[in-house]
Amino acid sequence: MRMRINIVLHHAEMSGGARVVAIHAQQLMKRGHDVTVVSTPLPPPGWRDVARSLVRDRRMPAETVLGPSHLDGTGVPHRVIERYRPVADDDLPDADIVMATWWRTAPWVAALSPAKGIKCHLVQHYEDWGLGESTIADVDAAYRLPLFKICVSQWLAEMMRTKFGCRDAACVFNGVDLEQFQTPPREKRPAPTVGMLYSPQPFKGCRWTMQAVEMARREIADLQLVAFGNEDPLDDLLPPQGTRFYRHPPQERIGDIYSACDAWLVGSRSEGFGLPILEAMACRTPVISTPVGAAPELVIGGGGSLVEFEDVSAMAQQIVRYITMSSAQWRECSDLAFAVASGHSWSRSVDEMERVLLDKIARACPVREAAESCK
Secondary structure, eight states, X not given: OOOEEEEEESOOSSSHHHHHHXXXXXXXXXXXXXXXXXXXXXXXXXXXXXXXXXXXXXXXOOOOOOOOOTTTTSOOOEEEOSSSSOOOGGGSOOOSEEEEOSTTTHHHHHXXXXXXXXXXXXXXXXXXXXXXXXXXXXXXXXXXXXXXXXXXXXXXXXXXXXXXXXXXXXXXXXXXXXXXXXXXXXXXXXXXXXXXXXXXXXXXXXXXXHHHHHHHTTTOTXXXXXXXXXXXXXXXXXXXXXXXXXXXXOHHHHHHHHHTOSEEEEOOSOOSSOHHHHHHHHTTOOEEEOSOTTHHHHHTTTXXXXXXXXXXXXXXXXXXXXXXXXXXXHHHHHXXXXXXXXXXBHHHHHHHHHHHHHHHHHHHSSSHHHXXXXX
């Protein structure tokens, strides 16, 4: 069955969540389905932003403009509506499926007419952070809406079932591009090196991760750190001295950064999935991670280690363990990491997404003839 799919994206940008949406949209199109993405421009500044700018700069805040997005160059039909507002019926064609992709877009999708498609919600995180003028109650209300939940990790699917009563929540694991993120069998780096994703968001745990690197340097004086992120480091959250930092590196360079490391560090307190975990493993780099997102399922095969949240000492110990392993031991961990990642291609992920959506349509229209009449 050829599906018509509407995807409602809050903003088209370079975030991991937008990347997941772009990959599914493009790959579903390649399989013959009709996909339309509709997104919003950035909202005007809130009253807190206005007050802060007036006090600090004695002027109104400058208007911010969206930059590039992961949808650019994909060939996916994408419309940015004229101003920041809820996406409405007139913004979308009639379809079989309409999918929210963030908690803020869930009420918009819930309010659409049935002609826009069976209402789904691609759950990529439980967004209890960065709420601005919203509250956790607003977030929870969005997840209680009667939208079919498709979750990117088991912990999110379990949360949807237990906290929000979504008994039929599905799980579609994210994938990894095994052409972009793939490295031939390799040895440890000549200079011991670990890497991390830099973000100023407190829940990303960069402060504790960098403290663990500093602690590990007490035993490995020449330990190197590489990091990349979408913005420059903050003055009160600077990486350790000597860190090689890459701001907004091109997508084709990120695999080289993972491959330049003996271990990849993830100190987050919360992740919906944690794409860098899978990407690093595809580059044969063992991962030292807190038990966030899909990390428990991904590293259980031996291609990495789990440490408790904010346990700087435990992460430092694991860094030292990987750096001081024999070549044979490290190579075994490296190969295990690659083997796990190889089982999570984007092709497999899109296969599962396609199956879930087709099954949802079939359940709404029990026989094929009824399914055709639903168009």
